[in-house]
Amino acid sequence: MRRFLCLVIIALWAQTSAWAGPGPSTDLPADSGPWVVRAYFDSKAQVNALARRVEPWEVHHDQGYLVVEVPNRYEYSLLISAGFRVAIDDDLTQIVRQPQRSLRSVPGYACYRTVEETFASQDALVAAHPTLATVIDIGDSWDKINHPGTGYDLRVLKLSNTAVEGPKPRAFIMGAIHAREYATAETLMRFAESLLARYDSDADVHWMLDHHELYILTQANPDGRKKAELGMGWRKNLNENYCGATSSSRGADLNRNFPFEWGAHGGSSGAGCDETYRGASAGSEPESTAVINFLRSIFADVRPPDPNVAAPDDTSGVFMDVHSYGRLVMWPWGFTNNVAPNGPAMAALGRRLAWFNSYNPQQAVELYVTDGGTKDFAYGDLGIPGMSYEIGTAFFQSCASFESQELADNLASLEYLLRTARRPYLEPSGPSISGLLTAPVEAGETIRLLGTADDGAFQQGNGIEPTQNISAVAVYLDQPPWQPGATPTAFGTALNGSFGSPTEAFVAELPSTGLSPGRYTLYLRGSDSASTGPSYARFIDVVAAGTTGRLEGSVRDAVTAQPLAVSAQLQLGEFGSTSSPAAAGSYGLRAPPGTYSITASAPGYASKTFSGISLAAGQTTNQDLALFPLCNVFSDDASAGLGNFTAQSPWGLNTNLYVSAPASFSDSPAGNYGNNVNTSLTLVPLDLRGVAGTRLKFQSWCDTESGFDYGRVEVSTDGNSWSEIWSCNGSATWTAVDLDLSMLDDQSSAHIRFRLTSDSNLTRDGWSIDNLVIEGSGSICGGTPNLMFANGFE
Incomplete structure (x- = not known):
C-alpha cells in the first residue's frame, strides 16, 4: 500500500535533518512497517534492479547508499535478498506513519496552486494577453475518460505572438507527471507569468515570444495530482485496471509509459502495484498518449529510431520535463551508458542550463537505468534535445525554500532553454551575453551598447565543457540575426582593448542618423573561436529633441587628476554608457527627467556611486567623476x-x-x-x-x-x-x-x-x-x- 506523507515534516527533513537511526544490517525488523531506510549497496547493478520496481527518494553512488520507502516486511526481505544492507531511519519512518493531511490545510504550502487554481490562472493569462496566450486541450485524463463528471483535461498553455508570422522554433515544457512533485507545476506557471509580465519592457522576452512558440503542460498528471493534494505521496495516474480499483498503489508510472525503448532495458516494472509500473503497453495511458500525439504534431521527426544515428546539428526545437527532487539537469540516454549521438551537444546545453541553478549536470543513466521515459522519447523518437530537471530538495518543497532558493534560478535556466530553441545543438557552445545597457539618444547621436560576453558560463561539475576566447560580438539594429540576408550593423570592441579571454566586457557603437523617434531593438550574438551563441536583445529609444536630460563630463584619476587611460563603465539607473580615453575621459548619456545615482567603474579603480544627480528635459548637466586607483x-x-x-x-x-x-x-x-x-x-x-x-x-x-x-x-x-x-x-x-x-x-x-x-x-x-x-x-x-x-x- 502507498503510504501517506506529512508534508511539512518531510520537507523540513529533506532540507535540514541529520541521519537518525541504527547502523545497517541484514535482519528483518520486528514490526510490520512501513519504514524509510538507507539501503547500502555494492554495485550500481543493485540500484538499477531496485529502480525497476520502486523510485528511490535519493541515490548517493559515491557513498554507496540510497534512501527508499519500504511498505512491508515482504519488501524489506526483498531488499535484503538483493544484497542490500539496510538501516532504518527512525525519524523518517515516523514521518511516513503520520496520518495524511490536505495540502491546503498545511501552513507554508499556499504557494502551490491546486489543479483547479492552475487552470484558472491559465485562463486569466489568456484573458489578459489574448494575442500572446492560448490554451490547447490535448486530451483527457484517465478519470475523465472512465468516470464522466470527474477527471481533467490536459491543458497546454501556448505562448507566442500570433501577430508575428512563422514558422517559429518550438519549445515544449511539462511538469508534474509524477503527482507528488509539487514545485514543478508551480515553477512552470510562474515561468509563464514572468514572461508575459515582462513582454513590453524586456527586449529579450519580447523577441522570444514574437519569434518562438512555447508550449507549457503544467499538470501532466492531474488525476494523480489531486491525490497528492490530499497529502498522499502519489506518483502514478489513477488507472484502476492495475493493482485493484481502490488500491492506493494503482495506476501506471507515466514516465515509464512512452514508446521509445519501452520496457526494453530493465528500467521499469511489469508489476501493476509497483511505483515504476510501465503500463500494459507502450503509450497505454491516455495522459502519455496525449503528450505523444501532441509532440509528434508540433515537432518534425528528424532522426530515425536507430539509437546510433544523430539528428542534424541544425535541428530546431527542444523538450524539457521538470521533476523534483535532487538538483539535477539530465539528458539522454536513460537506458544505456552509451553516449547518445548528439550527447556532447546535449551536455553543452545541460551545463549551460545548470550554470543558472547550480545543479549537477549528467547523463540520465548516471542516476539509474530507466526506460520508456519522456526525454528519451523526445530525443529518440523526434530527434530534439530531451532534457529534464530534478528541482529542489524535497517532493514537498516548503514555500520558503522554493521561493527563496529554487524559483528565480530555475526561471532563468528555463529562459535560456527557450532562447536556444532555434539551434539547441549548436548555440549553447557559443558565448552567453549579460549585463546589457543602453541609454536614449536623439537622432544623430551615437548609440552605445554595453555588455559582457561569457564563454565560460557552464556548470563544470561532473565533467568539463571546453571554453574558448571571445572573438566577436555582432550587433543588428531592428533586424533579427537569423533572418536571411541579415548583416551586422556594428561589432563590439573589448573595453580592455582587445578580445583575448573567455569573458569580455564590450561596447558597441552604432549611428542613429536618419532614425525617427521611437523604440528599436538591438539584437546581438557573441562568438568564440569555434561557435556562435544564441541571440540576445536590448531596446534602444530614439527620443524627440528636448524630451530628455543629458549628463556629461569626464572620468579622472582622483590622485593624479588626469583622465583615465582606460574606459570606464557608467550606469545611470537602468541606463549606461562608457567614457572615452581618446577624448580626455569624456562621457555623455541621456535619461528621462529625474534624480539619479550614477555608478562609475573601471579596471584598476574602485567603483564609486555618486548620488543626487538631477536631470531636466532639454538641459545638460555637467558632472566630472573621479575614481581612486586600487592596490x-x-x-x-x-x-x-x-x-x-x-x-x-x-x-x-x-x-x-x-x-x-x-x-x-x-x-x-x-x-x-x-x-x-x-x-x-x-x-x-x-x-x-x-x-x-x-x-x-x-x-x-x-x-x-x-x-x-x-x-x-x-x-x-x-x-x-x-x-x-x-x-x-x-x-x-x-x-x-x-x-x-x-x-x-x-x-x-x-x-x-x-x-x-x-x-x-x-x-x-x-x-x-x-x-x-x-x-x-x-x-x-x-x-x-x-x-x-x-x-x-x-
Missing part, C-alpha cells in the same frame, strides 16, 4: 603556509590541487570532507582604516554536493557576528571570484572567513582556495588625492 591590501597564494590564518581542523594545504604552486588552502587536504561538517579558515583581523572600495578576489574549486554542501565566505567587524556574502556548491573547476567587501571599508578590525558546511549524506573532495587578494583604494595606495577631486566631483 593590494593583502595577498596570499598559500606558498608560505597558514601563518595568516586561524585554521580549524582539517583545514590545511593541498599540494595536489592548486592554481599557483605549490599549494592551495583546502577544507580537507587529505581527501573527502565528512558529514555534518562546519569548519572554517579565518584570516587574521585586518586594519582597513582609510581603505575604500574593498574587494576580495580569489580562485575557488568548490567540489561539494550540489545544493546541499556549501563553501561560504563570511565577514564580520567584531569576530562574533558574521554575515554571508557569497557561497558555492557543486563546481569542480577553478573559478575566479570577485566580491564587494565595501561593508568593511574603514574598519579597524575587519574579519573574513571561509567556512565549509555539509549535511548528513553525500561528501566530495571539498573546497580549495588559491591566490587570495584583498584590494582597496585610498591613502594606503600612496599618493595624495588632488584636492579638486577629493570628493569625487569637480
